Amino acid sequence: MVLVLASCRHQQPTPKGNEVLVQEDFSAKAMLQGIWQEEVTEEVVFRAEGDTVYYPDPNDQPAYFRIIGDSLHLGAHSYPIIKQTEHLLWFKNQSGEIMKLVKSDEDEDTLAFTHQPSEILTPTEVLKIDSVVSFGGQRYHWYIAVNPTRYRVTKTNYNSEGVAVENIYYDNIIHISLYQGTNCLFSRDFKKAAYESEVPRDFLDQAILGNMKYSTVDAKGVHFDATLCIPDEASCYLVETIVGFDGKLTLKLLEY
Numbered sequence: 001m002v003l004v005l006a007s008c009r010h011q012q013p014t015p016k017g018n019e020v021l022v023q024e025d026f027s028a029k030a031m032l033q034g035i036w037q038e039e040v041t042e043e044v045v046f047r048a049e050g051d052t053v054y055y056p057d058p059n060d061q062p063a064y065f066r067i068i069g070d071s072l073h074l075g076a077h078s079y080p081i082i083k084q085t086e087h088l089l090w091f092k093n094q095s096g097e098i099m100k101l102v103k104s105d106e107d108e109d110t111l112a113f114t115h116q117p118s119e120i121l122t123p124t125e126v127l128k129i130d131s132v133v134s135f136g137g138q139r140y141h142w143y144i145a146v147n148p149t150r151y152r153v154t155k156t157n158y159n160s161e162g163v164a165v166e167n168i169y170y171d172n173i174i175h176i177s178l179y180q181g182t183n184c185l186f187s188r189d190f191k192k193a194a195y196e197s198e199v200p201r202d203f204l205d206q207a208i209l210g211n212m213k214y215s216t217v218d219a220k221g222v223h224f225d226a227t228l229c230i231p232d233e234a235s236c237y238l239v240e241t242i243v244g245f246d247g248k249l250t251l252k253l254l255e256y
Contacts, residue, residue, distance in 0.1 A: 028067040039100040044112040056112040060165040093162030143177040
């Protein structure tokens with residue numbers, strides 16, 4: 001077995017005008033093909049096939065990979081390679097720990113990749129609710145409809161090896177209507193982008209508009225509470241969504 005140190009790769013930068021073009025190391029990429037497991041625990045970590053890395057957890061999305069210079073690039077993340085041979089891979093994870101992997105030659109390890117993706121816990125049917133409220137001697141009829149969509153929300157997690165993996169969830173569009181008799185005072189579809197003035201962008205990008213609930217009615221109008229949460233986490237924003245009797249909308253952050 002010939003040990004190939006990351007610092008001794010033969011791939012050289014190719015000049016292009018005044019620029020330096022760093023090329024992909026296809027020899028190192030070829031050596032990465034196969035199933036890799038943690039050296040001590042023998043737990044299967046990933047399978048490299050072609051230019052894609054697959055994970056044993058069915059919820060983790062496959063990632064496009066390249067080896068450039070001394071780094072393994074997985075999706076949008078890169079990891080310094082310490083050592084690589086045909087049957088050995090050492091690299092630093094997101095926390096700077098050295099992960100030591102060996103290539104598996106056991107046929108049963110392929111079973112780690114035969115699971116079907118888990119069903120995403122997102123409603124598949126429209127949830128509708130409505131009620132009548134009274135204020136100032138007038139009766140108002142409100143409607144809420146939570147509509148599941150195929151709008152993908154990507155959330156970054158880190159597996160036990162400290163490698164970033166992407167999970168996919170699906171967002172909702174929520175409709176609110178407010179009527180006084182047959183007169184429509186307000187009607188609108190809400191996407192999570194409607195709350196960008198109240199919720200930080202980095203949070204909103206990974207969040208789902210999960211629900212909308214009636215709260216109260218007063219002189220300001222009919223109050224609803226919108227919930228925006230990052231899936232599988234306790235992190236949520238609760239934003240008050242006030243529909244005025246004049247049809248105007250007011251948003252107010254209630255809690256985080």
